[in-house]
Amino acid sequence: MASIRYRLLRNTISKRRFTTDPNFKLICGLEVHTQLCTRNKLFSLSTNDPFASISKPNFHTSYFDIAVPGTKPKLNYECVLYALKLASALNSDINLNSQFDRKHYFYGDQPQGYQITQHYSPIAKGGYLEMFGDIDRIKDEKKRINITQLQLEQDTGMSHYITGDNGAQSMIDLNRSNVPLIELVTEPDFSHVDQVRAFIKKYQDLVRQLKISTGDLETGSMRVDVNVSINDYPRIELKNLPNTSSIVNAIKFEYQRQLKIIKSGQADQFLKHQETRGWDGAKTVKLRSKETTIDYRYMPDPELRLITLDADVIENVRKILPESSDVKIRSFLAEPFNLTVKDAKMLSISSQLSKLYNNEEVKQFFIETFHEYQKNAPNEVRSKLVVSWVLHELLGNLNKLNIPLKEFLQILPPTKYSELIVLVDNGDITSSSGKLLLFHVLKEFKDSNYIKKTEDVDFQGLIRQFDIGALSDMDKSKLEKECKTIIAEVDNPKLIESIKAGKTKAVKYLVGQGMRKFQGRVKAQELQRVFQDILNINDK
Incomplete structure (x- = not known):
């Protein structure tokens, strides 16, 4: 019960909107x-x-x-x-x-x-x-x-x-x-x-x-440890702060506590001297009066x-x-990468990545893969696509299979890995099929005790072998026919009526049925477009 009460108190404090009084400045040092x-x-x-x-x-x-x-x-x-x-x-x-x-x-x-x-x-x-x-x-x-x-x-x-x-x-x-x-x-x-x-x-x-x-x-x-004061009043030191949320919540509470004392006219009594206070998860509590340099006899x-x-x-x-993280982040925010701040941080700050991988190695792999993809991108360059396939799909699979990055590079270096990204971008395979293909290649590589080489990977051959190529234009009539069948088999007529009535979000259910039926060979966006055309609705 005590732990539940503590969590409730902590959550209550953290959710309060915190503002400072412009006449009573928060002054804080660490x-x-x-x-x-x-x-x-x-x-x-x-x-x-x-x-x-x-x-x-x-x-x-x-x-x-x-x-x-x-x-x-x-x-x-x-x-x-x-x-x-x-x-x-x-x-x-x-x-x-x-x-x-x-x-x-x-x-x-x-x-x-x-x-x-x-x-x-x-x-x-x-x-x-x-x-x-x-x-x-x-x-x-x-x-x-x-x-x-x-x-x-x-x-x-x-x-x-x-x-x-x-x-x-x-x-x-x-x-x-x-x-x-x-x-x-x-x-x-x-x-x-x-x-x-x-x-x-x-x-x-x-x-x-x-x-x-x-x-x-x-x-x-x-x-x-945090030193908190308001205007020119003596500072209060806060200790026993185990994590960032405790630090932030303790500062919020201490500011409000001191502000209340000052506004009540009791500052000369309660804020006259420096003191050290602790944090119990809900409030600050006095530990002792603050020692001076003389007390320590340096x-x-x-x-x-x-x-x-x-x-x-x-x-x-x-x-x-090493190069400053700010410089690295700025380089990824600019041309030619144009990444989001979140993705730029993932590539620039070591703590953002798995401890299994060297941040510099991952960063360099991304840069080289990006430039290889850039050479062969079918349309405009999609930075987000490369980031996703490097940081999420690749590192996720390497983590799952426990494959070191240096071993991976001997089978899918940037020149080869970019081929897979281009296949997805070009629509030769769907994203779902690409993920299955990547896992298959890595699993075989691991099972072979890392003896397979780059030349052993033939993406086009694997696409034909597993019949996972995306449906071509000549299959569009078949696609429409199958989508009509899916609609007809829905055992909830009210769902279809709600879609026709304008609740277009419900079409996601039909898209899910289509993805299962076509085993990921059709893009979700394409399925949604076909369903909307059949039902004569516009995406809002």
């Missing part, structure tokens, strides 16, 4: 903690596998991770490389001499009694991430979110609370202890929840494209040297960065 997918942890040689906790708690730990006295940190420079990649992609100013500091506080899952972070001299400052109305679904034509700083720091362990016969127990798992994090702090540049949602999505795509993190909120690979870590970089290192990192 603190994003991103776990890096390096082989080893930040200051030890322990395997970086924070998710081993389920089966092997405290397994991937070293003496340093569990804070055995006398152990010392040793910096993993792979983490530095990952931080430099992200900082460069965000146009940040990279610090050639950064340092680590100790942030002192005690908690059960932080056995050192302090966290090693970068407070005074972080690895990068400044920079920005830009969002666009047409690409990122925000109301502004363009919105730049400025970055305050990026810093490397170690993650904490995890506390598990168990209630049993012996009462409540707090269990500590240190697999996550010392896992490398990048903390990104933004300026308070967000003025609407749509911007927050778009930023999180774009940032996730960026770290995945850079291959520095999985960026998954649900697993804790990425964790987002000090430079005496056991870690400065991270000293040459300017050449930064230039070399910039050279290995």
